[in-house]
Amino acid sequence: MVFADRLAAAVKKTDSITCVGLDPRKSQLPKCLQDSVTDNAPSQWASAYQKFCCDIIDVVKDLVPCVKPQAAFFEALGPDGMVALGKVIRYAEQSGLLVITDGKRNDIGSTATAYADAYLGTQSPWGSDSLTVSPYLGRDSLEPFAEMCDEREAGIFVLVKTSNPGGGLFQDRQTNGQTLYRSVAALVHELNESRIGESGYGPVGAVVGATYPEQLAELRQAMPTSWILIPGFGAQGGAAEDVLIGLDENGLGAVVNNSRNLIFAHAREQYRDRFNDSQWQDAVAEATKEMNAQLKR
Amino acid sequence: MVFADRLAAAVKKTDSITCVGLDPRKSQLPKCLQDSVTDNAPSQWASAYQKFCCDIIDVVKDLVPCVKPQAAFFEALGPDGMVALGKVIRYAEQSGLLVITDGKRNDIGSTATAYADAYLGTQSPWGSDSLTVSPYLGRDSLEPFAEMCDEREAGIFVLVKTSNPGGGLFQDRQTNGQTLYRSVAALVHELNESRIGESGYGPVGAVVGATYPEQLAELRQAMPTSWILIPGFGAQGGAAEDVLIGLDENGLGAVVNNSRNLIFAHAREQYRDRFNDSQWQDAVAEATKEMNAQLKR
Numbered sequence: 148m149v150f151a152d153r154l155a156a157a158v159k160k161t162d163s164i165t166c167v168g169l170d171p172r173k174s175q176l177p178k179c180l181q182d183s184v185t186d187n188a189p190s191q192w193a194s195a196y197q198k199f200c201c202d203i204i205d206v207v208k209d210l211v212p213c214v215k216p217q218a219a220f221f222e223a224l225g226p227d228g229m230v231a232l233g234k235v236i237r238y239a240e241q242s243g244l245l246v247i248t249d250g251k252r253n254d255i256g257s258t259a260t261a262y263a264d265a266y267l268g269t270q271s272p273w274g275s276d277s278l279t280v281s282p283y284l285g286r287d288s289l290e291p292f293a294e295m296c297d298e299r300e301a302g303i304f305v306l307v308k309t310s311n312p313g314g315g316l317f318q319d320r321q322t323n324g325q326t327l328y329r330s331v332a333a334l335v336h337e338l339n340e341s342r343i344g345e346s347g348y349g350p351v352g353a354v355v356g357a358t359y360p361e362q363l364a365e366l367r368q369a370m371p372t373s374w375i376l377i378p379g380f381g382a383q384g385g386a387a388e389d390v391l392i393g394l395d396e397n398g399l400g401a402v403v404n405n406s407r408n409l410i411f412a413h414a415r416e417q418y419r420d421r422f423n424d425s426q427w428q429d430a431v432a433e434a435t436k437e438m439n440a441q442l443k444r
Numbered sequence: 445m446v447f448a449d450r451l452a453a454a455v456k457k458t459d460s461i462t463c464v465g466l467d468p469r470k471s472q473l474p475k476c477l478q479d480s481v482t483d484n485a486p487s488q489w490a491s492a493y494q495k496f497c498c499d500i501i502d503v504v505k506d507l508v509p510c511v512k513p514q515a516a517f518f519e520a521l522g523p524d525g526m527v528a529l530g531k532v533i534r535y536a537e538q539s540g541l542l543v544i545t546d547g548k549r550n551d552i553g554s555t556a557t558a559y560a561d562a563y564l565g566t567q568s569p570w571g572s573d574s575l576t577v578s579p580y581l582g583r584d585s586l587e588p589f590a591e592m593c594d595e596r597e598a599g600i601f602v603l604v605k606t607s608n609p610g611g612g613l614f615q616d617r618q619t620n621g622q623t624l625y626r627s628v629a630a631l632v633h634e635l636n637e638s639r640i641g642e643s644g645y646g647p648v649g650a651v652v653g654a655t656y657p658e659q660l661a662e663l664r665q666a667m668p669t670s671w672i673l674i675p676g677f678g679a680q681g682g683a684a685e686d687v688l689i690g691l692d693e694n695g696l697g698a699v700v701n702n703s704r705n706l707i708f709a710h711a712r713e714q715y716r717d718r719f720n721d722s723q724w725q726d727a728v729a730e731a732t733k734e735m736n737a738q739l740k741r
């Protein structure tokens with residue numbers, strides 16, 4: 148089944164549009180995992196990151212359709228971290244979750260093909276279903292990804308309007324009355340048009356931040372066949388009413404990522420008293436259920 | 445010594461502005477290295493890539509100031525490939541070469557910091573001197589890199605005007621008479637201004653393709669304190685006269701990358717007759733010397 152349809156099926160099955168962001172950070176890991184690192188070696192931290200992410204996967208696998216490992220945090224540990232990333236992706240796939248690898252990769256022509264070959268499709272050496280991709284290099288840098296999506300029944304999410312405060316510096320620049328992000332959205336839509344699956348969606352999705360709800364509404368209209376990955380919910384300030392505009396009338400078409408507020412829930416004020424450090428997984432499950440409920444309002 | 449000054453010193457010492465791009469591709473490796481892969485496993489290809497790149501480093505280390513490993517080709521082999529990439533970077537550093545890791549990475553805020561932490565500085569777990577970075581996410585995504593450059597005496601090369609045919613789709617868009625690439629250049633220049641080293645250059649460099657010589661001339665003026673990494677020479681069509689405009693009056697300020705025409709020189713028509721497969725390293729050395737000579741005209 149093509150990626151867009153698998154994502155639709157997973158959203159329906161779990162009755163959830165939550166994407167759990169796997170962003171391990173040394174200083175925020177539960178104390179029991181921090182304590183497992185005895186000599187500060189990257190290989191030990193990589194093991195701790197792997198255990199942390201796999202333990203999260205164990206408690207969210209029936210609650211959400213997908214997880215999004217953030218490559219940067221694994222790469223920060225060097226090659227050991229990348230080995231751990233590969234194991235986390237495999238574990239998530241084996242657990243029945245769809246995996247969006249957040250790498251914001253891209254390059255020109257045949258090098259873009261190498262990235263697509265790397266990260267797209269469960270037969271790739273990483274085994275992820277989809278990848279986030281940067282658009283700065285233009286159409287000929289996105290086409291190799293779209294073609295690999297066809298071949299591997301995979302997906303991509305192109306950066307359109309990012310959630311950070313400074314994202315507008317270039318993305319909001321207007322040319323003949325059209326913003327750059329809107330031009331990127333037009334290309335995303337065009338690349339998707341000939342690739343629509345049974346769910347009504349295609350493999351070329353978009354990243355649009357929850358922190359810009361007006362633009363999210365505009366972009367939902369501009370890319371009616373694209374899955375939208377919405378970061379910026381929770382810790383970055385996006386609220387439930389800000390993201391629900393990203394959905395279609397059937398409650399499909401968008402997944403909402405949350406990283407810190409879910410995976411480090413054990414440290415949040417409202418959970419600290421109810422869960423001790425060794426119960427950190429229970430806090431993750433509770434926070435995930437709470438987010439699911441918020442997004443159903 | 446800060447990165448910009450180390451690069452200036454390396455250019456002077458080698459009397460070369462050539463950057464050797466390390467872009468290993470399965471089908472183009474010398475036959476003796478292809479034959480070393482007996483079961484098509486990623487781990488075996490990773491070993492072949494590592495040997496290929498280290499053997500290149502052996503013959504170019506006194507001929508050029510820097511090498512640029514392309515992360516995508518290593519990532520295409522999965523975690524095994526990333527382990528090989530780490531070893532290639534270390535080997536190049538130990539051989540006295542500066543290393544520009546070509547990853548075109550970036551993300552928002554604290555995630556950008558994770559990428560900077562990962563790839564910048566010889567004390568990072570990868571150990572590279574510098575990294576290529578994508579600008580789509582704006583100023584607050586580039587600042588963490590610039591700050592890490594200060595801390596680690598490292599460098600970055602921000603994508604400004606890329607060498608691919610379709611690069612202009614977004615990069616050439618004009619807003620109030622100014623192209624997007626020129627606005628990115630203005631930000632690069634601004635981030636660099638307070639960070640100038642003794643060589644007159646700072647750590648925030650730019651990528652400008654050899655395939656757009658007019659824009660290279662424009663951008664050399666717009667970013668007078670930025671090292672420019674110029675891809676697109678050779679196989680992509682850029683000629684010597686197209687790239688020399690990127691230099692300042694002292695012959696500094698730019699390095700010119702060439703990948704395929706150097707590392708796969710053994711397969712080029714003019715070398716095939718002179719070097720047999722087992723002499724592929726000699727072909728790399730010869731092609732590198734020839735490029736050095738072309739760029740001195």
